Amino acid sequence: MADVEQPIVGAEPSPLKPKKLITLVPLIFLIYFEVAGGPYGEEPAVQAAGPFYALLGFLIFPFIWSIPEALITAELSTTFTGNGGFVLWAQRAFGPFFGSLMGSWKFLSGVINVAAYPVLCIGYVEKMFPVLQSGWPRIVAIVAAILVLAFVNYLGLNIVGYAAVILGLISLSPFILMCLIAIPKIRPKRWLSLGQPGVKKNWNLFFNTLFWNLNFWDNISTLAGEVNKPGKAFPVALPVAVTITCLSYLLPLFAVTGAVDVPQAEWGSGFHATAAELIAGKWLKIWLEIGAALSAIGLYEAQLSSCSFQILGMAELGILPKFFATRSKWFHTPWVGIIVPTALTIGVSFLQFTDIISSANFIYSLSMLLEFSSFLRLRYKMPELERPYRIPMRLPLLCVFCLIPCVFLVLLMVIATKTVYMVSGLMTAGAILWFLMMWQLRKHNCCVFVVDQGHQASTNQPNS
Secondary structure: OHHHHOOOOOOOOOOOOOOOOEOHHHHHHHHHHHHOOOOOOOOHHHHHHOHHHHHHHHHHHHHHHHHHHHHHHHHHHHHOOOOOOHHHHHHHHHOHHHHHHHHHHHHHHHHHHHHHHHHHHHHHHOOOOHHHHOHHHHHHHHHHHHHHHHHHHHOOHHHHHHHHHHHHHHHHHHHHHHHHHHHHHOOHHHHHOOOOOOOOOOHHHHHHHHHHHOOOHHHHHHHHHHEOOHHHHHHHHHHHHHHHHHHHHHHHHHHHHHHOOOOHHHOOOOHHHHHHHHHOOHHHHHHHHHHHHHHHHHHHHHHHHHHHHHHHHHHHEOOOOHHHHOOOOOOOOOHHHHHHHHHHHHHHOOOOOHHHHHHHHHHHHHHHHHHHHHHHHHHHHOOOOOOOOOOOOOHHHHHHHHHHHHHHHHHHHHOOOHHHHHHHHHHHHHHHHHHHHHHHHHHOOOOOOOEOHHHHOOOOOOOO
């Protein structure tokens, strides 16, 4: 299978790309929505282990996971500035098979993740319109939400980027107000509570909550080819986004755990809305729920953009047929890349998919192990390659730097259920079969595969 190692390069020159659309501030908020979108969803950490461990987790975990992932994303996104991000890194490090495997793992986990947000958005809207709670009205509302949000994505990254700024500010505003109102009610001794006596700690839920809420920093890399001056933008945007995200989790958590004394079991998803009512009144609860719906929209838009440009990047690398790199003539967005995850999202949205979500987390963990390996491989394989941003460590120290998050990934995978192992195995087998099918199509010239020469050699460009 030696043929597999070299993608076929098309004879047609790559079309001239338009002016890059994403500037610094929209980039910061796109990263923010790729990861968090606000402190919605952090509450189960308190339910699982009590206030002290929840606060400690959100203080320490960014140093174990978020900062290493963000720094690696900053280095590789400024070095390899084409669309596709982590797929491009894996292909440059280990060849087309691992590029394809990385793309499949990330795409599957991404689509399952994206499918949750329209459902979450309708979940908040149905509190005001109970008719949407079940039956055909609910189905129509979810499908309509997915299609409308996909159309917004089609209109262009500039619209999605500035919408992320507006949605981010609106969704954070009720939490800022809640923190300020809570200050006189805070009792610091409540922060030291290890949980209610007799309540067993759920460490599986605790660590998965931390992982879910502080993950996906590398998603923005698939849009690197659309970022204005990526060599300067990414090293600024990622640390700022990390800071905003961590503060958006910690400050409300300190405020609510210090100001509200309720049974630990009540700290389920959505408890922040209840806490807002206890601290300030029903008006703030409604505001926070509106913010949650807007946050779900921002999360969907940002992550759909990541999925669509990942598909485009894979086509530009020769992993997918040229057709998947097709862009709109009006908005220059990858319309095929938008349609594919949108169609899958509609299907996945109506599944009862607890085990599928757990499996998506599992294969995402596999993809991150490959990503860390690709980073180290590229440092070893291309030590003299110009890197506009470089993590200031030599290779031996970088191995230690990557080892800590990798150990955490392995621990998460070890505690998975048998069902998760089976579903993840089937997904991975499907990813391998997909690569072999693409290889056969390319070998027999059944489809046109084109590699953008500039993308394939996408080291930093003069103005990057």
